[in-house]
Amino acid sequence: MPKQTFFNLKEAKKERIIEAAVDEFAAHPYLKTSINRIIERADISKGSFYQYFSNKKDLYKYVIDQASDAKMKFLAQKLQDYQKLEFFELLRELFIAGIEFKREYPLFSQIGDYLLDGSNESLKEEIYADSRPKSNQFFEELLEEAVMKEEVDPNIDIKLTAFMLTDFSISIVSYFFENHNPENVDQIMDYADKMLYIMKNGIAKGDKNVIN
Amino acid sequence: MPKQTFFNLKEAKKERIIEAAVDEFAAHPYLKTSINRIIERADISKGSFYQYFSNKKDLYKYVIDQASDAKMKFLAQKLQDYQKLEFFELLRELFIAGIEFKREYPLFSQIGDYLLDGSNESLKEEIYADSRPKSNQFFEELLEEAVMKEEVDPNIDIKLTAFMLTDFSISIVSYFFENHNPENVDQIMDYADKMLYIMKNGIAKGDKNVIN
DNA sequence: ATATAATGTGACTACAAAGTCATGTGACTT
DNA sequence: AAGTCACATGACTTTGTAGTCACATTATAT
Numbered sequence: 408m409p410k411q412t413f414f415n416l417k418e419a420k421k422e423r424i425i426e427a428a429v430d431e432f433a434a435h436p437y438l439k440t441s442i443n444r445i446i447e448r449a450d451i452s453k454g455s456f457y458q459y460f461s462n463k464k465d466l467y468k469y470v471i472d473q474a475s476d477a478k479m480k481f482l483a484q485k486l487q488d489y490q491k492l493e494f495f496e497l498l499r500e501l502f503i504a505g506i507e508f509k510r511e512y513p514l515f516s517q518i519g520d521y522l523l524d525g526s527n528e529s530l531k532e533e534i535y536a537d538s539r540p541k542s543n544q545f546f547e548e549l550l551e552e553a554v555m556k557e558e559v560d561p562n563i564d565i566k567l568t569a570f571m572l573t574d575f576s577i578s579i580v581s582y583f584f585e586n587h588n589p590e591n592v593d594q595i596m597d598y599a600d601k602m603l604y605i606m607k608n609g610i611a612k613g614d615k616n617v618i619n
Numbered sequence: 620m621p622k623q624t625f626f627n628l629k630e631a632k633k634e635r636i637i638e639a640a641v642d643e644f645a646a647h648p649y650l651k652t653s654i655n656r657i658i659e660r661a662d663i664s665k666g667s668f669y670q671y672f673s674n675k676k677d678l679y680k681y682v683i684d685q686a687s688d689a690k691m692k693f694l695a696q697k698l699q700d701y702q703k704l705e706f707f708e709l710l711r712e713l714f715i716a717g718i719e720f721k722r723e724y725p726l727f728s729q730i731g732d733y734l735l736d737g738s739n740e741s742l743k744e745e746i747y748a749d750s751r752p753k754s755n756q757f758f759e760e761l762l763e764e765a766v767m768k769e770e771v772d773p774n775i776d777i778k779l780t781a782f783m784l785t786d787f788s789i790s791i792v793s794y795f796f797e798n799h800n801p802e803n804v805d806q807i808m809d810y811a812d813k814m815l816y817i818m819k820n821g822i823a824k825g826d827k828n829v830i831n
Numbered sequence: 832a833t834a835t836a837a838t839g840t841g842a843c844t845a846c847a848a849a850g851t852c853a854t855g856t857g858a859c860t861t
Numbered sequence: 862a863a864g865t866c867a868c869a870t871g872a873c874t875t876t877g878t879a880g881t882c883a884c885a886t887t888a889t890a891t
Contacts, residue, residue, distance in 0.1 A: 412838070438650040442879065452840045457880065495823070550822075560824045564813045567794070568822060574790045575783075582782050601776045609821035610762075610780055611707070612772045624868070654849065664870045669850065832891100839886065848877080855870070861863085 409469050413459035424449045424459070428470050433517040437467065437530065464530060471534055474515040481508050494553035495603055498572075502599045505580045510589045520581075539573065546572040575602075621681055625671035636661045636671070640682050645729040649679065649742065676742060683746055686727040693720050706765035707815055710784070714811045717792045722801045732793075751785065758784040787814070 413421065427449035431440050442463055446456050460466040485504040489497050509516040546569035553559035579602060587594045625633065639661035643652050654675055658668050672678040697716040701709050721728040758781035765771035791814060799806045 415837085436650065438648065441877080443877085453842095453880080454840050454882085455838075458838070462879080554824075557824050560820070560822050563817060563822050566798075567810070567813055568817060570790070570794050571787070571817070574786065578782075578786045582779070586778075598779070601779055605775060605780060605783065605821065607821045607823040608772070609817065609819045610772050610775050611819040612766075612769050627867080653847080655847080665850080665872095666852080666870050667868075670868065675849080834891075835889080837886105837888075840882105840884085842882095844879105844881075846878080846880105849875090851874075852872095853870100856868085858865105858867090860865075 409460050409465060410458065416459070420451075424451065425470065425473065428466055429474075429514050429518065432467060432470055432521070433514040436521045440467075467530075468534065470518065474512075474518055475538065477512060477515055478508055481512075494549065494556070494558040495607060497549065498606065499599050499603055501576060502579055502602060503595055505576055506583050506589065506595050509580050509584065516580075542573045542576070543569045545569075621672050621677060622670065628671070632663075636663065637682065637685065640678055641686075641726050641730065644679060644682055644733070645726040648733045652679075679742075680746065682730065686724075686730055687750065689724060689727055690720055690731075693724070706761065706768070706770040707819060709761065710818065711811050711815055713788060714791055714814060715807055717788055718795050718801065718807050718811075721792050721796065728792075754785045754788070755781045757781075784818075787818075 427445050430448065431445045440463070442456060446453055482504050486500055492500065547565055550559060550565045550568055554561050583598055587598065639657045642660065643657045652675070654668060658665055694716050698712055701712070704712065759777055762771060762777045762780055766773050795807070795810055799810065
């Protein structure tokens with residue numbers, strides 16, 4: 408947590424600092440980021456920095472928190488009454504929202520990507536200790552519900568499937584940005600649909616009971 | 620590429636150096652690795668190091684090459700006449716072999732894990748520029764064949780599916796090591812089967828044409 | 832206006848890293 | 862025996878880092 412002195416600052420200054428930090432953390436993997444560059448960019452002194460934050464990690468975690476808050480809010484807004492959606496519809500919306508978030512908040516996403524990196528194993532664990540299980544659990548709950556509603560095959564291993572979905576919801580987005588134009592909404596849809604087709608029906612040949 | 624002087628060294632000394640490097644690169648993410656520690660461990664001088672390698676990256680790439688060679692050889696050995704296998708059988712063998720490789724060469728795998736990390740974006744790209752497309756293409760070819768042999772649904776998007784499979788073949792292994800005892804062979808099998816069930820049939824509810 | 836508290840500062844310390852270079856050593860050649 | 866060549870060395874330079882601290886400035890309260 409940043410120190411009280413940070414929160415006492417004027418909004419404009421706080422923003423300046425956070426913006427500088429976001430830029431830095433999005434531009435370099437954690438280990439290569441430099442407090443020196445951040446304070447230069449934010450136009451504050453070294454001494455001030457250490458009056459606001461106890462160290463780099465402190466600032467980093469705060470920025471990560473801000474980013475994941477932003478993502479949560481974004482998703483919550485896009486998926487307002489997701490309870491009403493059928494499971495695969497929801498999955499579709501989630502994929503699309505993930506792509507949209509990266510498009511609209513590229514810096515936050517970049518920081519997230521670096522986090523996935525093993526830059527600093529223990530730090531990653533500290534942060535992911537919350538986040539990954541949260542995502543896994545989210546999908547586990549969705550799957551359990553969907554099995555009850557008889558939308559999803561009761562034979563699947565829920566924990567494993569949740570893990571797969573978490574993994575996808577990350578890698579999908581990078582695949583999309585690597586291979587497609589992120590402005591093309593039709594492509595997003597098309598892609599999400601292909602994705603879902605496989606998740607629904609698998610890839611084995613044969614008549615499928617579920618026609619997409 | 621290491622310099623000629625390195626290759627001129629006695630086998631024992633080369634091995635000592637590579638071993639020290641492997642230990643170091645497996646113990647820390649790239650940016651945190653230290654030439655100083657490597658030379659200390661390998662018991663050579665700073666000057667000598669720079670007579671063997673032009674810099675840290677040079678050594679690193681060499682070690683990565685060694686590791687991926689080892690993995691290729693390992694897989695080739697485990698899947699000797701894979702041409703004869705049915706597609707999903709082959710997939711199963713691949714998953715299992717991936718798990719076994721990590722169990723038998725944990726250091727190499729650890730280095731690979733750190734590589735996935737964004738430690739150094741441009742370096743990662745330099746190295747992955749080869750590796751990831753290679754894996755994608757491998758799966759693409761397998762899938763094309765399997766579609767022709769009518770083992771796999773012709774409706775799928777092959778590029779996308781290949782990407783998914785590459786992704787899985789990585790994440791499967793980490794999931795397994797996070798959640799299971801790597802010595803338990805039955806568990807490996809069980810896990811690979813669950814995995815395949817989903818890839819084959821998807822997760823939607825309904826009668827499946829393919830019974831695992 | 833004065834006193835007190837809060838915030839700001841940047842030179843400085845301590846450290847570790849990569850990479851260089853002049854010099855040393857030992858084996859092999861002529 | 863003299864000379865050559867490949868390899869070995871570690872002190873040294875340069876560069877960057879995180880974090881500290883004595884002091885300066887500004888805001889707030891009395």
